[in-house]
Each structure stands twice: as structure tokens, then as C-alpha cells.
Amino acid sequence: MNYYPQSLQILIQSFSKLPGIGKKTAFRLAMHMIESDVQESMQFANAIVQAKKRLKFCEECFNLCEDKECNICKDKRRNSKVICVVESIKDLYAVEKTQDFRGVYHVLHGAISPMDGIGPSDLRIRELLKRIEKDEIDEIILATNPTVEGEATAVYLSKLIQPMNILITRLAHGVPVGSDLEYADEVTLSRALEGRRQL
Numbered sequence: 001m002n003y004y005p006q007s008l009q010i011l012i013q014s015f016s017k018l019p020g021i022g023k024k025t026a027f028r029l030a031m032h033m034i035e036s037d038v039q040e041s042m043q044f045a046n047a048i049v050q051a052k053k054r055l056k057f058c059e060e061c062f063n064l065c066e067d068k069e070c071n072i073c074k075d076k077r078r079n080s081k082v083i084c085v086v087e088s089i090k091d092l093y094a095v096e097k098t099q100d101f102r103g104v105y106h107v108l109h110g111a112i113s114p115m116d117g118i119g120p121s122d123l124r125i126r127e128l129l130k131r132i133e134k135d136e137i138d139e140i141i142l143a144t145n146p147t148v149e150g151e152a153t154a155v156y157l158s159k160l161i162q163p164m165n166i167l168i169t170r171l172a173h174g175v176p177v178g179s180d181l182e183y184a185d186e187v188t189l190s191r192a193l194e195g196r197r198q199l
Helices: 006-016 023-035 038-054 089-098 125-135 148-164 186-194
Strands: 079-086 103-107 139-142 167-170
Touching (some): 125 148, 148 167
Parallel strands (some): 079 103, 079 139
16 A cells, blocks of 8 residues: 555656666655755756757757757867767767867767667768768767677778778777776776777
8 A cells, every 4th residue: 555645656756767766766856855945846847847948959969959059069179070979968978077088079869779679770870971071070989888789880880981081990998997807807808908008
């Protein structure tokens, strides 16, 4: 038997649909919203509604934006001849946090995964190829994830781009800083050896 009032049940269920949120955390979040003042709750709800209304995909790179282009594509200080290709917007933000990359991005919105019914036509590959032809790109960095799907996507893209005589690079994957070699899996160690550099 459920002792929660129906409106609280609905709120808990809504929070539990979020990624990484279990029933206990959903309950705590719901109770926080109930116990906070009405204005704070309304601001939270309004922030979600406004984000859903205003945010769209950049016409150039498919990052999130409120205009036709995102802030990265608008930034004239960035090197628009170097494109870092990522699977998701979350991956784009992960690379941006390093503050080491000064080029631009292209978000595929997924990776090739026949098991999930995702093929090349489901990704923003066609738009990437148009961009390469239009903008005379110098380098494409394939920053797809080091998964089976990410690797398959990188291989597929490299085969499409190679005839265009553009430098194609792949992010090096290796052992995370602060970890022990004995705990690294074979694939990670293999990638670390392939990506080794001279000191």
C-alpha cells in the first residue's frame, strides 16, 4: 500500500525518470521541492519550461543554442578549420572543460549501433560532410567514445573523409591519471601503448 498523496507520488515518479536517480533520491528531491517556498519551486519549474522553449540545435555544429549559431561557432577567435567530432553535447562540454581545444565542434547526436537500430543516416554525418566541403577544413579530430559503437563510427567517418585529403586524427585513449596499471583492462592498455609519445 502506498501512503504518499497522489501529487507527491507523481512528483517522485517524475524525478525517478531522470538518469541516475533512484527511488530514494527521487523521494529526497521531491520532498526538497515540497519543503521549499513556492517562489523557489516556481523558479525551478519555470527554468525547465524556458529551457525547453528556447533551446534548439546550432545550425552549424548541432550544439545547444538560443540563436541560429551557438556561442562556440560565433566566436571568431576559434580556429574554424579544425573540427572536433563528438557523439553528444555532453561530450562537447567535457572537451571544453579542458580549455585546451580552440577549434570548433560537430555533434553527431549518437553513434552507429546496428543493435539499437541506429545507422549512419540517423546521425549528423551528412551535415558534417557538407561542412567539410564548404569550409575547406584542415583537420578532423574524431573524438567519439572508446566503445564498440564509438570505434565503428570513427572508422566509418574516416573512410568517408579520407578521399577529401584532410588530416584525420583520433583522440588517444589510455590509462587515467591516478590509476594503477594492474587495474586497467586490456583494451585500455592497448590504446595507451598505441597512443604513446616521445618524452
